[in-house]
Amino acid sequence: MCLAIPARVIEISGEDQARIDIVGVQKDISTALIDNVAVGDYLIVHVGHAIGRIDPDEAEKTLAYLAQMSEEDARALAAASM
Amino acid sequence: MKYIDEFRDGKLARALARTIAREVRPGKSYRLMEFCGGHTHAISRYGLEDLLPEQVRMIHGPGCPVCVLPIGRTDSAIELALKPGVTLCTYADTLRVPASDRLSLFKAKAQGADVRMVYSSSDALRIAQEEPGREIVFFAIGFETTTPPTAVVIKQAAALGLTNFSVFCNHVLTPPAMVHLMELSAAGGVDSVEIDGFVGPSHVSTIIGSRPYEDFADHYRKPVVIAGFEPLDVMQSILMLVRQINDGRHEVENQFIRAVTRDGNQKAQRLTDEVFELRANFDWRGLGEVPDSALKIRDEYALFDAERRFGIEYRKVPDPKACECAAILRGQKHPSDCKVFGNACTPDQPIGSCMVSSEGACAAYFTYGRFRSIKRT
Numbered sequence: 205m206c207l208a209i210p211a212r213v214i215e216i217s218g219e220d221q222a223r224i225d226i227v228g229v230q231k232d233i234s235t236a237l238i239d240n241v242a243v244g245d246y247l248i249v250h251v252g253h254a255i256g257r258i259d260p261d262e263a264e265k266t267l268a269y270l271a272q273m274s275e276e277d278a279r280a281l282a283a284a285s286m
Numbered sequence: 287m288k289y290i291d292e293f294r295d296g297k298l299a300r301a302l303a304r305t306i307a308r309e310v311r312p313g314k315s316y317r318l319m320e321f322c323g324g325h326t327h328a329i330s331r332y333g334l335e336d337l338l339p340e341q342v343r344m345i346h347g348p349g350c351p352v353c354v355l356p357i358g359r360t361d362s363a364i365e366l367a368l369k370p371g372v373t374l375c376t377y378a379d380t381l382r383v384p385a386s387d388r389l390s391l392f393k394a395k396a397q398g399a400d401v402r403m404v405y406s407s408s409d410a411l412r413i414a415q416e417e418p419g420r421e422i423v424f425f426a427i428g429f430e431t432t433t434p435p436t437a438v439v440i441k442q443a444a445a446l447g448l449t450n451f452s453v454f455c456n457h458v459l460t461p462p463a464m465v466h467l468m469e470l471s472a473a474g475g476v477d478s479v480e481i482d483g484f485v486g487p488s489h490v491s492t493i494i495g496s497r498p499y500e501d502f503a504d505h506y507r508k509p510v511v512i513a514g515f516e517p518l519d520v521m522q523s524i525l526m527l528v529r530q531i532n533d534g535r536h537e538v539e540n541q542f543i544r545a546v547t548r549d550g551n552q553k554a555q556r557l558t559d560e561v562f563e564l565r566a567n568f569d570w571r572g573l574g575e576v577p578d579s580a581l582k583i584r585d586e587y588a589l590f591d592a593e594r595r596f597g598i599e600y601r602k603v604p605d606p607k608a609c610e611c612a613a614i615l616r617g618q619k620h621p622s623d624c625k626v627f628g629n630a631c632t633p634d635q636p637i638g639s640c641m642v643s644s645e646g647a648c649a650a651y652f653t654y655g656r657f658r659s660i661k662r663t
Binding site for chain 2: 205206207208209210212226227234236237238239246248250251252253255256257258259260262263265266267269270271273274276277278280281
């Protein structure tokens with residue numbers, strides 16, 4: 205029920221309204237719950253409303269952490285097989 | 287899809303699993319409740335339990351709005367839908383929920399009720415504008431994620447001066463339900479369940495932030511890690527919980543930093559607060575009456591409150607005897623402990639609500655893990 209998907213804004217299509225694109229599917233959604241929406245933002249869309257915005261820098265930090273963890277795991281695996 | 291595919295990488299998931307396996311301590315147990323049905327679904331769909339060491343056990347929580355809605359509430363929705371002149375708009379999840387007298391909203395529709403499935407609360411509002419001759423009632427369910435979109439349309443209906451639109455409000459709150467589970471455990475009775483840490487909800491927390499869990503973690507001395515819905519998010523959060531448990535910490539940590547801040551979406555909180563107030567009591571399937579755990583529409587918006595408009599009174603109805611939904615929602619039983627799971631009760635012909643929604647524990651297990659879970663138990 206609380207599922208929501210990140211979708212890219214391609215147009216501000218009205219007051220409190222934006223057009224989003226999800227792998228080619230376009231839809232107008234309400235942005236009444238978010239301030240200062242801009243084209244190119246990734247919004248978190250739930251039941252036709254944007255409820256949040258993806259922070260690209262924070263997303264990068266998570267991915268960088270996961271990559272580092274994976275390297276540490278590879279080293280641990282190598283050490284265990286020696 | 288950006289921000290989805292990169293968080294589903296199988297190689298990284300296995301690296302995370304090995305890291306978790308290296309860090310769990312022998313003889314220690316890690317019983318982790320994922321509160322939210324979205325996580326239950328992700329854990330089943332991606333087979334995450336198979337990646338985890340024996341000692342880490344996932345306990346499915348009550349965070350599935352369709353599952354926790356008691357039969358009496360669905361009965362009221364059906365009663366509304368069967369009234370002449372009324373159109374009941376609902377999210378798809380509620381349509382197949384079994385109610386009293388072998389009815390469901392689907393069967394009520396077959397009997398001639400005007401029940402319409404909508405994707406968004408905004409669709410219900412649009413129908414009210416297009417069909418001024420009909421009474422449009424929106425059957426609103428959901429946790430903090432789904433509440434602000436309902437608040438938005440009630441405010442829009444007021445601004446438009448609509449007189450044929452109302453909302454049957456069943457919105458419920460996450461932190462009071464977590465507190466209630468802990469209190470049941472503290473009481474030590476038959477309803478208690480042992481939990482060592484919580485995987486906190488993703489999008490609920492996008493709205494409410496991480497702050498509301500701080501008192502909870504401190505008071506009950508249980509770690510909470512707010513997690514995104516993708517498989518790597520869940521695995522990383524489990525690692526964070528394992529580390530907290532190993533260190534004896536009980537903090538609120540945020541894994542879903544790309545979408546959750548400490549204060550959450552304050553605009554959404556403000557709108558919700560303008561339209562809704564706390565309901566003194568709400569009857570949850572599985573949890574029973576929980577004080578201050580749900581919302582009702584404020585007096586200023588009474589015109590849009592279907593409960594007042596149609597004089598709806600809640601009647602408590604017992605769950606079917608064979609159904610174990612209540613104990614499953616408390617985290618005490620596993621779907622495979624239920625006698626009717628997978629035989630009399632299936633997603634096509636559900637007996638209990640946990641078999642209806644795709645995020646219900648029973649439906650998730652039926653779809654992705656029913657053969658595996660038999661082997662494991």
